Amino acid sequence: MRGSNGGTRSSADNIVRRWKLAVFWLILIGVIAAITEGLVRLTLNPPGLYPRPQETSVMTAHPVRGYALLPGASGQYTAGGHSARIQINERGFRDRPYAEALSSDLRILALGDSFTLGLGVDAMDPWPEQLELLLRRDFGSRASVVNAGVPGYSARQMRHTGEELIPELHPPIAVFAVNVETYWRVEDPYVYHGGQLVRNLRPDPGDRRPKRPLSVSDREMDMASETRPLVESAFRDRRALPRVGAAAV
Numbered sequence: 140m141r142g143s144n145g146g147t148r149s150s151a152d153n154i155v156r157r158w159k160l161a162v163f164w165l166i167l168i169g170v171i172a173a174i175t176e177g178l179v180r181l182t183l184n185p186p187g188l189y190p191r192p193q194e195t196s197v198m199t200a201h202p203v204r205g206y207a208l209l210p211g212a213s214g215q216y217t218a219g220g221h222s223a224r225i226q227i228n229e230r231g232f233r234d235r236p237y238a239e240a241l242s243s244d245l246r247i248l249a250l251g252d253s254f255t256l257g258l259g260v261d262a263m264d265p266w267p268e269q270l271e272l273l274l275r276r277d278f279g280s281r282a283s284v285v286n287a288g289v290p291g292y293s294a295r296q297m298r299h300t301g302e303e304l305i306p307e308l309h310p311p312i313a314v315f316a317v318n319v320e321t322y323w324r325v326e327d328p329y330v331y332h333g334g335q336l337v338r339n340l341r342p343d344p345g346d347r348r349p350k351r352p353l354s355v356s357d358r359e360m361d362m363a364s365e366t367r368p369l370v371e372s373a374f375r376d377r378r379a380l381p382r383v384g385a386a387a388v
């Protein structure tokens with residue numbers, strides 16, 4: 140009886156030790172995984188993942204705007220039953236060769252997001268291309284509308300694009316296509332992270348401002364504050380438009 144009891148206790152003790160060892164290893168693995176994830180987050184600082192895979196193939200990082208269209212890239216955009224080829228020129232826009240715009244007498248800069256770029260439609264269908272067709276009826280090939288639309292851009296990124304292009308193009312007119320429903324992109328922009336275009340929803344620990352829904356007037360003010368400096372600078376030099384008009388007459 141004693142031997143039997145001793146054997147039973149020994150077997151029970153072995154089972155307990157095995158369970159303790161298993162629990163220990165599970166806890167250790169969990170701690171290691173948590174530390175690893177923390178180090179990865181600190182190192183890579185990833186944003187909230189809301190990928191836009193359709194546009195990623197033609198995107199690249201940009202030091203000022205965060206991301207931009209990749210010069211010379213091409214891709215196929217398919218969504219909602221629509222499919223269209225996207226070809227990016229040497230300057231990083233869905234447009235004709237940039238040199239053609241630089242050599243034109245009348246240059247108009249079109250700034251915007253995917254609506255301006257024309258996601259899902261053929262190259263000649265976006266509104267900048269249609270505007271250019273109308274202008275060329277009167278001015279011929281001397282008129283060019285540069286399509287500087289980039290998918291997902293905020294009003295701030297559009298302003299940065301204009302500040303970059305206006306000294307090169309010297310356009311008498313810059314046209315903004317801004318949807319007030321995308322006001323949130325100013326504070327929660329899409330970013331280029333790890334080769335993907337994703338939406339940044341990570342809260343800023345230093346931002347102590349109260350979070351509340353913006354009213355329509357707030358949205359309009361946000362858009363105006365972002366776009367006003369560029370609109371004012373775009374109209375400082377209007378010499379090109381009268382010169383082309385006089386030549387056409």
